[in-house]
Amino acid sequence: MRRINLKKANVARADTIRYINRQIVLNYVREKEPISRAEISHETALQRSTVSLIVDELKTQGLIYEIEGESTGGRPPSLLRLRAGGFMAIGADVGTAQTTVAVADLVGRVVDREVFDTYPDVTATYRRLLSIIQRFIKTHANIEGIGVCVPGLVDPETGTALFIPHFKWRNWPLTSELHQATGLSVTTDNDANAAALAELWLGRPEIRDVRDFILVLVEEGLGTGIIFDGQVYQGVAGAAGEFGHMTIGKGAPASCAAGSEQCWEAFASERAALARYRMRRSGTSDPDLSFRRLMDNALAKDNAAKEALLETAHYLGLGISNLTKGLSPEAVILAGDIARVWPLISDELRSTLAENTICSGLPSTPVFASTLGDDTRLMGALSLVLARKFASVVPA
Amino acid sequence: MRRINLKKANVARADTIRYINRQIVLNYVREKEPISRAEISHETALQRSTVSLIVDELKTQGLIYEIEGESTGGRPPSLLRLRAGGFMAIGADVGTAQTTVAVADLVGRVVDREVFDTYPDVTATYRRLLSIIQRFIKTHANIEGIGVCVPGLVDPETGTALFIPHFKWRNWPLTSELHQATGLSVTTDNDANAAALAELWLGRPEIRDVRDFILVLVEEGLGTGIIFDGQVYQGVAGAAGEFGHMTIGKGAPASCAAGSEQCWEAFASERAALARYRMRRSGTSDPDLSFRRLMDNALAKDNAAKEALLETAHYLGLGISNLTKGLSPEAVILAGDIARVWPLISDELRSTLAENTICSGLPSTPVFASTLGDDTRLMGALSLVLARKFASVVPA
DNA sequence: AATTTTTATTTTGCTTTCTGAATTGTCGCC
DNA sequence: GGCGACAATTCAGAAAGCAAAATAAAAATT
Numbered sequence: 001m002r003r004i005n006l007k008k009a010n011v012a013r014a015d016t017i018r019y020i021n022r023q024i025v026l027n028y029v030r031e032k033e034p035i036s037r038a039e040i041s042h043e044t045a046l047q048r049s050t051v052s053l054i055v056d057e058l059k060t061q062g063l064i065y066e067i068e069g070e071s072t073g074g075r076p077p078s079l080l081r082l083r084a085g086g087f088m089a090i091g092a093d094v095g096t097a098q099t100t101v102a103v104a105d106l107v108g109r110v111v112d113r114e115v116f117d118t119y120p121d122v123t124a125t126y127r128r129l130l131s132i133i134q135r136f137i138k139t140h141a142n143i144e145g146i147g148v149c150v151p152g153l154v155d156p157e158t159g160t161a162l163f164i165p166h167f168k169w170r171n172w173p174l175t176s177e178l179h180q181a182t183g184l185s186v187t188t189d190n191d192a193n194a195a196a197l198a199e200l201w202l203g204r205p206e207i208r209d210v211r212d213f214i215l216v217l218v219e220e221g222l223g224t225g226i227i228f229d230g231q232v233y234q235g236v237a238g239a240a241g242e243f244g245h246m247t248i249g250k251g252a253p254a255s256c257a258a259g260s261e262q263c264w265e266a267f268a269s270e271r272a273a274l275a276r277y278r279m280r281r282s283g284t285s286d287p288d289l290s291f292r293r294l295m296d297n298a299l300a301k302d303n304a305a306k307e308a309l310l311e312t313a314h315y316l317g318l319g320i321s322n323l324t325k326g327l328s329p330e331a332v333i334l335a336g337d338i339a340r341v342w343p344l345i346s347d348e349l350r351s352t353l354a355e356n357t358i359c360s361g362l363p364s365t366p367v368f369a370s371t372l373g374d375d376t377r378l379m380g381a382l383s384l385v386l387a388r389k390f391a392s393v394v395p396a
Numbered sequence: 397m398r399r400i401n402l403k404k405a406n407v408a409r410a411d412t413i414r415y416i417n418r419q420i421v422l423n424y425v426r427e428k429e430p431i432s433r434a435e436i437s438h439e440t441a442l443q444r445s446t447v448s449l450i451v452d453e454l455k456t457q458g459l460i461y462e463i464e465g466e467s468t469g470g471r472p473p474s475l476l477r478l479r480a481g482g483f484m485a486i487g488a489d490v491g492t493a494q495t496t497v498a499v500a501d502l503v504g505r506v507v508d509r510e511v512f513d514t515y516p517d518v519t520a521t522y523r524r525l526l527s528i529i530q531r532f533i534k535t536h537a538n539i540e541g542i543g544v545c546v547p548g549l550v551d552p553e554t555g556t557a558l559f560i561p562h563f564k565w566r567n568w569p570l571t572s573e574l575h576q577a578t579g580l581s582v583t584t585d586n587d588a589n590a591a592a593l594a595e596l597w598l599g600r601p602e603i604r605d606v607r608d609f610i611l612v613l614v615e616e617g618l619g620t621g622i623i624f625d626g627q628v629y630q631g632v633a634g635a636a637g638e639f640g641h642m643t644i645g646k647g648a649p650a651s652c653a654a655g656s657e658q659c660w661e662a663f664a665s666e667r668a669a670l671a672r673y674r675m676r677r678s679g680t681s682d683p684d685l686s687f688r689r690l691m692d693n694a695l696a697k698d699n700a701a702k703e704a705l706l707e708t709a710h711y712l713g714l715g716i717s718n719l720t721k722g723l724s725p726e727a728v729i730l731a732g733d734i735a736r737v738w739p740l741i742s743d744e745l746r747s748t749l750a751e752n753t754i755c756s757g758l759p760s761t762p763v764f765a766s767t768l769g770d771d772t773r774l775m776g777a778l779s780l781v782l783a784r785k786f787a788s789v790v791p792a
Numbered sequence: 793a794a795t796t797t798t799t800a801t802t803t804t805g806c807t808t809t810c811t812g813a814a815t816t817g818t819c820g821c822c
Numbered sequence: 823g824g825c826g827a828c829a830a831t832t833c834a835g836a837a838a839g840c841a842a843a844a845t846a847a848a849a850a851t852t
Contacts, residue, residue, distance in 0.1 A: 001787045003596060003626035004423045005607060011420055011440050012413035014810045014837050020408040021839085027400045038800055044407050047840055052801060075800045075847040200399060211401060212631060224722065228624055230399035235608060235724025236761075243722035247714065247752060248643070318643065326620065326639035326719070328631025356643065365632075391397045410808045410839045417810090434829055443811055448830060470828025471818040796851070803844070808837100815832070822825085 010394055018054070019395050021046060025054045027390055029064050029080050031208075036069060036077030055080060062086040082106060087389065090136055090184075091381030092129060092148045093191070094118060096166040096220055099125065100378050101132045103140050106386060108202045108379055112136060122169050130181055137182060145185040146178055147384030149194035149377055151219065153242075156234040159188040165258075166220060187384040192217040192241050193232045194380025195335050195370070196225025201383045201390075203333070204371045210330040214323055215370075216316065217377075218336035221256065222265040226327070230391075244269070248319055253279065267315035270337070276308035295341045306344065313345035317352025324357060324365040335370035342369035406790055414450070415791050417442060421450045423786055425460050425476050427604075432465060432473030451476060458482040478502060483785065486532055486580075487777035488525060488544045489587070490514060492562040492616055495521065496771075497528045499536050500778050502785065504598045506771075508532060518565045526577055533578060541581040542574055543780030545590035545773055547615065552634040555584040561654075562616065583780040588613040588637050589628050590776025591731050591766070592621025597779045597786075599729070600767045606726040610719055611766075612712065613773075614732035617652065618661040622723070626787075640665070644715055649675065663711035666734070672704035691737050702740065709741035713748025720753060720761040731766035738765035 010016075021044075028040050037055055041048040058064045062083055069077040084105040092101045095118060102113035114132050119125045137143055150172075152164030159175025178186045189197075196215035199207050207213065215225040222244035226233040233240050244265035245256060252266030253275040266272060270291040277294050281304045298305035320332055334342070334349075350367060357364045370376045406412075417440075424436050433451055437444040454460045458479055465473040480501040488497045491514060498509035510528050515521045533539055546568075548560030555571025574582045585593075592611035595603050603609065611621040618640035622629040629636050640661035641652060648662030649671040662668060666687040673690050677700045694701035716728055730738070730745075746763060753760045766772045 001627065001783050002789075003607070003783070003787050004420060004789075005626060006420070006423060006427060006439075007605075009420050009423075009440060011442050012408075012416040012810090014413070016416075017408040017410070017413050017809090018838060020412075024400060024402075024405050024407055027402060027405075031402060036800075041800095043402075044405060046407050048801070049803080049841090050839055053838090069800095071848050072799075075798080077800060209403075211399070226723075228629055229627070230401060231397065231625070233624055233723070236726050237724065239724035240722065242724065243718075245721045246718045249645070322639075322642045322718075323722070325641045326636065327622075327629070328633065328635035328638065330632050387397050387399070391399050393398075393400075408839085413838090414809060432829075444830070445812085445832080446810060449809085465829095467819050468828075470820080470826085471816095471830075473829060794852085796849100798849075799847085801844100801846075804842090805840105807840080810838105811834105811836080813833095815830100817828100817830075819828085820826090822823105 015395070020393055021050065022054050022057065023390070023393060025051060026058060026063060029058070030082050030390060033081045034067060034069065034079035036079055038077060040080075084109065086142060087144045088140055088142045089144055089382050089385035090133055090146045091378050091383075091385070092133070092146065093194075093377040093381050094125065094129070094148065094150045095191075095377065096151055099129060100375075101129065101136070102378055102382070103136050103143070104382050106389065108382055108386070110375075110378075112140065113378075118167075120167055122167070122172055126172075126174075126177065130178065133178070133182060137184070143184065145187065145385040145388065146182065147194070147381040148174060148178070148186065148188045149191040149381045149384070150174070150188065151191045151221075151223075154188055154190050154193075154238045156189070156238040159186065161188065162237065185385075185388070187388070189232070189380075189384055190223065190225070190238060190241060191219075191377050191380065192223030192225040193234070193238075194225070194384060195372075195376045196227050196333075196380070197232055197383040197387060198372055198376055198379035199333050199335075199370065200227055200230065201386050202372065202379050204368070207331060207333065207368070212327075213329045213331045213333060214320075214327060215333045215335055216320060218269060218316070218334065218338045220270050222269045222319075224323070226329075243319070243323060246319065246322065248315070248322070264315070264319040268312050268319055272315070273308050273312040273338075276311055277305055280304035280308060291337060295337065298341060298344060309338075309341060309345055310348045312338075313348040314352050316345075317349040318356060320349070320365075320367065321353050321356035324353070329365060332365055332367045333370050334367060335372070335376045337374075339369040339373070339376075411791070416789055417446065418450050418453060419786070419789060421447060422454060422459060425454070426478050426786060429477045430463060430465065430475035432475055434473060436476075480505065482538060483540045484536055484538050485540055485778050485781035486529055486542045487774050487779075487781070488529070488542065489590075489773040489777050490521065490525070490544065490546045491587075491773065492547055495525060496774050497525065497532070498774055498778070499532050499539070502782060504775055504778055504782070506774075508536065509774075514563075516563055518563070518568055522568075522570075522573065526574065529574070529578060533580070539580065541583065541781040541784065542578065543590070543777040544570060544574070544582065544584045545587040545777045545780070546570070546584065547587045547617075547619075549638075550584055550586050550589075550634045552585070552630040555582065557584065558633065581781075581784070583784070585628070585776075585780055586619065586621070586634060586637060587615075587773050587776065588619030588621040589630070589634075590621070590780060591768075591772045592623050592729075592776070593628055593779040593783060594768055594772055594775035595729050595731075595766065596623055596626065597782050598768065598775050600764070603727060603729060603764070608723075609725045609727040609729060610716075610723060611729045611731055612716060614665055614712070614730065614734045616666050618665045618715075620719070622725075639715070639719060642715065642718065644711070644718070660711070660715040664708050664715055666732075668711070669704050669708040669734075672707055673701055676700035676704060687733060691733065694737060694740060705734075705737060705741055706744045708734075709744040710748050712741075713745040714752060716745070716761075716763065717749050717752035720749070725761060728761055728763045729766055730763060731768075731772045733770075735765040735769070735772075 069079040153162040161172040256263040256265040465475040549558040557568040652659040
């Protein structure tokens, strides 16, 4: 029951009805392929003739194709499948350490990729990014659009990266620059939002069918992406998801990107875990110790590393419990490199969460690790393009 | 860009297009009355002929009527207005102290009301509630539906009140009981959600045009209602909005409904303020001291009462800052009896909020007191019915 | 082997609804 | 009194879905 937004009210045109139904049929093929026209008609309650007409349209647009089906006692159905390779997307994950650019098809299969170390200089990073994208556009056919995710604040209206704390970049008009340079449609979003979108569109089946969930992205800092009713919650100026700066206690082991020692991020992030690890083995001060090393050590049964992870997991659970109380999502997903040591930390995280949710008397929210692995953010960037193709209810 | 929900995908029928446009036109009349057909046509980009047909339909349904307009150099327009009295709604606010039942028109003007002290016994309360509702149905024409709000957890699917902490009522199938007894459509929701809906549909103009905001309802406990994209965020089992149980620190002056002393509610609620007041004047221990008295004393320049309110306001601001960081709403509204002393506490609340949002570098979120006064919750109950009339995009 | 049943898809006539252009209505101003 | 400006209505045409009948193809039955 959504209040109609008169400022951008989309009145229904004669062809709106067809476009809506077309999108519904397309999504049925995407999610339940292989599926017959008859089955789609049955599930949607659209007339069989209508489904046939829509299927014809999707076929001529090259979005789906037919294969032969087995009869179950009558005329054999012709089953429909998504033609994944018909349209391609470029995704770019601009990370604090590395930037990954990839070409993938409609179902998220990467067919080409290139990685480089992100330059501390915006212009240098942008030049390198653009040259790779331009090469991909030349060497691959059917590229429909570009999705980019960055570790910072993005204005959802303009696609400008307002602030990227790690590099202190401000007001980087990424979307308009890339659009002007390539002529393709470009979508830019925060990395946590993009990662959440990736789980929604490409994640494990348990998640794909969930319409309200929270993704917690642990990196140097801590970001959250909120999916509400199958949609990314952006908030004013795209600033939603900054739960990392939620006040959660005092005396954190690290400080957040803005210098506070009370933020959730200061208690639960790679930076926090590293600080804990360093405190535990003050003898060997290794300034270049990376979080990857910390995880490797923990997996190799280094107790200090393990404890640093567990304490971090505890605070992750504490913060997550605050979110689940207030937002009551169907699930919470943990993403970021830390997902690799999920078996080590899951018990601690879940028990903290359980302890802190008794208040409301409801069963505690299930928490999963992301299954998209190292590529969660990249898949997120790609999903920014996919979502347009499948979710839009207004013709382009 | 919302992912299509195949489980309840509503395919577009031939008349869907008309229904959508009808709702858009109806909402234009509601929000911009008096307005001419031509103006609606201009703003929606619907053909003038189409608007005329839709207006005819709305007129015969008794939802709008025409008045004469002034010419601006041509044929004078016939202006359209909402016929508020054409349809009526019953709203019931079941509170911890009192229950208010009222009949109101489509714009929220109350034409009849009755109040009684809520009985600690569910059945007694239900009987009294039902008898008033039945009397209203007999004495008023055109009653379309019933909206009820309760201070507790409500299952949004079934409308069952799962748990009402104050009375320890559990699993009260209010919606189905009232529907069976009256035959009318009944909608039940949590009081904070309903209050948020009231602000969305009937609140001050600054809020009515905002599509993402949070309402903080201060009562004995603390509830939050989240409006996202012009829609109430329910969460699993309607448990969203329980931010009151968010961990915010240690050693609260009171304990929350579930006994914890770390919840936001334990720091910022009527109960917390009363506890602070009692501590400050330990001499006079008045067991029946009410929050209303506390407010009256504060307004009468009783310093202990004032300080108790200010400290409560401080923690309100602290908790609100956590929410604004994560959800980045366009505004926050404070509701509940405490709104009456808004001038006393607004400075403290706003400065705490400002101090605690520097982290993200964004301007701090505006906070308002509810303008619906004592009736916020009642208006919320009524809005549950109104929203159906104006927001639904699927014919009943 | 012929017939019936089952299931799948296509065809055809009808209805709803929007669009666009033309028409009618009403006023102020020259 | 004629003209331009603005408002509302009328009507033919196009798009899309619905319902029911027609066509198609395989499995089950006789």
